[in-house]
Amino acid sequence: MLSWEKSSSVAPMKRERAWVEIDLAALAHNVRQLKRLLLPATELMTVVKADAYGHGAVTIAQTALQCGATWLGVATIPEGIELREAGITAPILLLGATNTPEQVRAIARWQLQPTLGTPKQALVCAETLNQSTHHSPFPVHLKLDTGMSRLGAPWQQSAEFVQLVQRLPQLQIVSLYSHLATADDPDETVMRQQQARFKQAIAQIRSAGIPLPRLHLANSAATLADADLHYDLVRVGLATYGLHPAPHLQSKIDLKPVLQVKARVTQVKTLQPGTGVSYGYQFIADRQMPLAVVGIGYADGVPRNLSNRIDVLIRGQRVRQIGAITMDQLMLDVTHLPDLQEGEIVTLLGQDGKEQISAEDWATLLNTISWEILCGFKHRLPRLTVNQPVPLQISQVKESDLEPHLEPETVARSSSLDS
Numbered sequence: 001m002l003s004w005e006k007s008s009s010v011a012p013m014k015r016e017r018a019w020v021e022i023d024l025a026a027l028a029h030n031v032r033q034l035k036r037l038l039l040p041a042t043e044l045m046t047v048v049k050a051d052a053y054g055h056g057a058v059t060i061a062q063t064a065l066q067c068g069a070t071w072l073g074v075a076t077i078p079e080g081i082e083l084r085e086a087g088i089t090a091p092i093l094l095l096g097a098t099n100t101p102e103q104v105r106a107i108a109r110w111q112l113q114p115t116l117g118t119p120k121q122a123l124v125c126a127e128t129l130n131q132s133t134h135h136s137p138f139p140v141h142l143k144l145d146t147g148m149s150r151l152g153a154p155w156q157q158s159a160e161f162v163q164l165v166q167r168l169p170q171l172q173i174v175s176l177y178s179h180l181a182t183a184d185d186p187d188e189t190v191m192r193q194q195q196a197r198f199k200q201a202i203a204q205i206r207s208a209g210i211p212l213p214r215l216h217l218a219n220s221a222a223t224l225a226d227a228d229l230h231y232d233l234v235r236v237g238l239a240t241y242g243l244h245p246a247p248h249l250q251s252k253i254d255l256k257p258v259l260q261v262k263a264r265v266t267q268v269k270t271l272q273p274g275t276g277v278s279y280g281y282q283f284i285a286d287r288q289m290p291l292a293v294v295g296i297g298y299a300d301g302v303p304r305n306l307s308n309r310i311d312v313l314i315r316g317q318r319v320r321q322i323g324a325i326t327m328d329q330l331m332l333d334v335t336h337l338p339d340l341q342e343g344e345i346v347t348l349l350g351q352d353g354k355e356q357i358s359a360e361d362w363a364t365l366l367n368t369i370s371w372e373i374l375c376g377f378k379h380r381l382p383r384l385t386v387n388q389p390v391p392l393q394i395s396q397v398k399e400s401d402l403e404p405h406l407e408p409e410t411v412a413r414s415s416s417l418d419s
Contacts, residue, residue, distance in 0.1 A: 014382040018263035018296040021350070021386050022055050024063050026256035028389030030242050031067040033253050034234075037223060042230045045071035045216075047237035049079060049095065053374045054301075055241060055259055056383040058086040063389060064240065065090050073235055077103060080112040093141055093175075097121065097151055104128040108138065113174060117143045117152040119164050126168040137172035140165065142213075146178040146197040147190060158201035159208040166210065175214035175233070176205070183221035183229075184246040191222070195229060221245035224252040243359060243370050257358060259374060260350025261381070263296035265314075265342050268334070277331055278323030282308055290334045292319075294346050297328040301377035302348065309365050312346050316353025319346075349373075 035044060046069040052060035061072050061083055072092045074080045080092045091113060098104060098114040104125050107114050116122045122140070129138050142165060145152035153161040155178070165171055178198050182190040198217055205212060215231040220239040222229040242257035244250045271277070271285040285291075294312070298304040307325045311318040312332060320333045334340045349357055359373040366373075 014384055016264070017266075018261075018294075018300055018381055020054070020377055020381045020383050021260040021262060022059065022383055023256070023258050023260070023387045024059070024385050025387035025389045026242055026258045027060065027063050027240070028067045030240055030255050030258070031064050031069055033255065034223065034236055034239060035068040037227070037253065038230060038234065039227070041232070043071060043233040044069045045073050045093065045233055045235045046240050047073040047095075047235055048083070049073060049075035049237070050375045051079075053237060053241050053371065054377045055374070056385075057082060058088070059383070059385055060240075061088055061090075062086070067389065071233065073237075074112075077106050077110070077112065081106070081110050084110045084112075091139075098125065100124070101128040105132065108132065108134050113139045113141060115141050115143050115151065116165065117145070119153075119161065122165045122168060122171065126170040129170040134170075138170055139174040140171050141175045141177060142173060144176065144178045144198070144201055146194040146201070148179045148181045148194075150179070152178060155197045155201045159204040159210070162205050162210055163208060173213045175216060176202075176212070177216040177235075180217065180219055180222050180229075183219055183225060184249070186246070186248045188225075191225075219245075221249060224249045238371060241374065243374075257350070259359075259377075261296075261301075261348040261377065262350070263294050263346050263348065265292045265340060265344045265346060266295045266329070267293040267342060268340055269293075276323075278307075278326060280324055282324050283322040283331075290338055290340070291322070292332040292334045292337075292340055292346075294330050294332060295328065296346075296348065296381075297326050297330055299327045299378065300381050302330065303362070303366060303373075303376070305366055306362060310348075310362065311357065312348050313350075313352035313355050313357060314340065314344060314346055316355055318355055 038044060046064035048057040048061050051057050057079060072083060072090055073095050074092055075096045077094065080094055083092060094107065094112050094114045097117065098107065098121055101124065105128060116125060142162060143152040144155045144158055146155045165173055180191055180194055214233060216233040216235060217231055218229040218234040220236050223234040223236055238245055239255060241259065242255045244255060269291055271289045271291050273285055273287050275285045277283040296302055302325055304325045308322060310321045312321060314337060317336060321330055322333045323331045349359055359370040362373050363370045
């Protein structure tokens with residue numbers, strides 16, 4: 001895989017064809033806005049799996065930690081190792097499954113913290129550690145399935161699962177958590193059912209006389225939806241990157257998109273009437289038309305199914321994409337920019353002047369979700385950071401910045417556990 005950071009020969013070419021810009025000031029703004037939603041005792045985990053949703057995990061993690069996050073979440077062991085090799089020492093939760101001794105040894109070596117969702121996983125973890133030189137209790141997180149039907153032990157067996165892990169001296173339970181399946185849905189029925197199951201599981205553990213570890217349930221949508229879902233920690237991915245999980249949550253928080261995708265015009269030509277454009281001639285010029293070729297395509301993460309359906313931005317104006325999007329290039333109708341030159345910048349996602357195109361716009365056209373759009377941009381596109389965050393000085397801190405931004409009816413965590 002091409003590495004823009006490791007090859008000195010290609011580094012000067014980062015802005016020659018196409019690239020992704022990562023706005024660190026926007027990221028810092030989003031993290032600080034999220035912190036304002038939380039009680040002081042509630043911690044913020046920034047989820048940086050899938051290379052921080054395509055933004056670049058190391059840079060995102062470093063900036064988020066500087067701005068108030070205290071935990072990081074990854075999906076795979078190599079993702080965690082990448083952060084450790086970059087010198088990041090914050091606790092890292094491995095959200096994926098851990099099933100083999102090889103995985104356990106790697107997790108222990110790199111001081112990651114695994115998720116355990118079955119008794120078998122707990123026993124494999126304990127037995128592997130017992131055969132190693134690792135002597136101190138190993139931090140683990142127990143996951144319950146309250147309705148996602150993915151990883152996790154059945155919530156009805158929460159007490160038995162916790163008791164089993166407690167009896168393994170090699171392991172130390174750091175947290176108990178679950179994941180919500182429909183937190184982004186305006187209809188809260190399923191989310192409230194899962195919340196009730198989580199509370200019942202907590203009650204079972206209490207009844208067994210087991211001290212409660214750290215508790216967490218909320219993803220981005222739940223973090224924005226209801227403070228009663230926050231518990232001791234929230235796990236925030238999408239909102240960190242400046243996108244709202246659902247339209248009805250947009251009023252809850254001011255977020256700024258962190259990622260922009262840009263490319264350059266590589267050639268400008270004039271089409272005659274009746275001339276076809278790109279593979280399959282999905283577009284045929286009905287008049288004399290100036291056309292621009294842009295150096296980005298579906299191999300970079302621009303979905304081919306967006307062909308003839310999207311606009312891009314040039315000089316603050318919307319410009320229509322025409323013809324089939326190809327592997328490395330796409331074409332534009334630049335009728336309204338007759339003096340366009342090779343080398344000019346095209347914004348595919350992001351803002352140019354007063355116009356803006358978002359990952360949500362593409363997702364709507366494709367009947368998918370913005371998460372998929374963000375994760376689709378390939379590493380052939382270098383990630384370039386812009387707008388370094390301004391440190392928050394004490395003199396800049398207002399009383400409103402110190403107090404959590406909660407609705408008046410918000411109740412304390414203790415009532416959420418008892419109800």
